[in-house]
Structure formats: C-alpha cells, structure tokens
Amino acid sequence: MITDGDRAGDSDEHGRFLRGRAQGDQGARRGAEEGGERGGRGGKAAAAELDVLSKIAEMEQPDRAAAERIHAIVTAHAPQLSPKLWYGQPAYAGEGKVVCFFRSGHVDKEPYSTFGFTPEANLADDSGLWPTSFAVTELSDAAVETITDLVRKSVS
Secondary structure: OOOOHHHHHHHHHHHHHHHHHHOOOHHHHHHHHOOOOOOHHHHHHHHHHHHHHHHHHHOOOOHHHHHHHHHHHHHHHOOOOEEEEEOOEEEEEEOOEEEEEEEOHHHHOOOOEEEEEOOOOOOOOOOOOOOOEEEEOOOOHHHHHHHHHHHHHHOO
C-alpha cells in the first residue's frame, strides 16, 4: 500500500489505467490472439499481458495496488521479460522461462503477498546467500528501490 500522498494519486491513476486495459475490448484480445492488428507473434504476447492485467484487476486491495506497482516496475526495468500467468498469478518470463512472479496473499489466504524469483533469475552470487522471495504487505520507497534493483539484476 502506498502511503505517500503524491504517489498514492499516481498509483490510483495508474491502477485505473491498468484496469481499463485489462477490462478492454474482448474483440481486441481475440484479434491479438489471432495476430490481428498487432500481427504474428506479438499477438500472443499482447494477449498474455491482457491476461495478467485482468488477473491484477480482479485482486482485492491491497494486493491489487502492490501487483500494479510491481507490474509497472518489472515492465519498465526489465522490458525483455514478458508478462504471463503462472499458476494463475502474474509472472514475468524471459525466453519462455519465468524469472519473477507475484502471488496474491488474499488468493493464498495468507496475511501477505509474495514477490519472488525463480532459479532463472540472475541473482546467485559467491556468498552462498541471495534473495528468492519477499513477503509484501506494502511498497514503501525503500521496498520499491529494492525490488527495482533486484529486477534489474535478475536480467543482467
């Protein structure tokens, strides 16, 4: 949950935008799946992103706000990752393999959501200790910075 007044407004506006995209014209989705306006392979990627945005729009708050913000972070800082549903939840894949994912706490009946990384993420280091998942109840500025840094590193 964003508590900063300016960011909360941005989050609300961004959330409305994402929900609008997710709940957009079903004909556009069918067209994307068939390679319509967007053509060929890009159509499947567009349809997969619509599926992710639709799943995010269905989430209860505060999970929805966290998922929207994480979606924005991943798509901005790791554009080579493609949004897709993985076990019915938002995930981001490179070359068909999931690198990071978001799990709704509400769906899992947990008091927190989870943002995590798979072994495909480039996070392993020589120390023998690296992050694989985080409990998410709100996204403070520090949490956003941590997630952004890890997303960038995961695809480096």
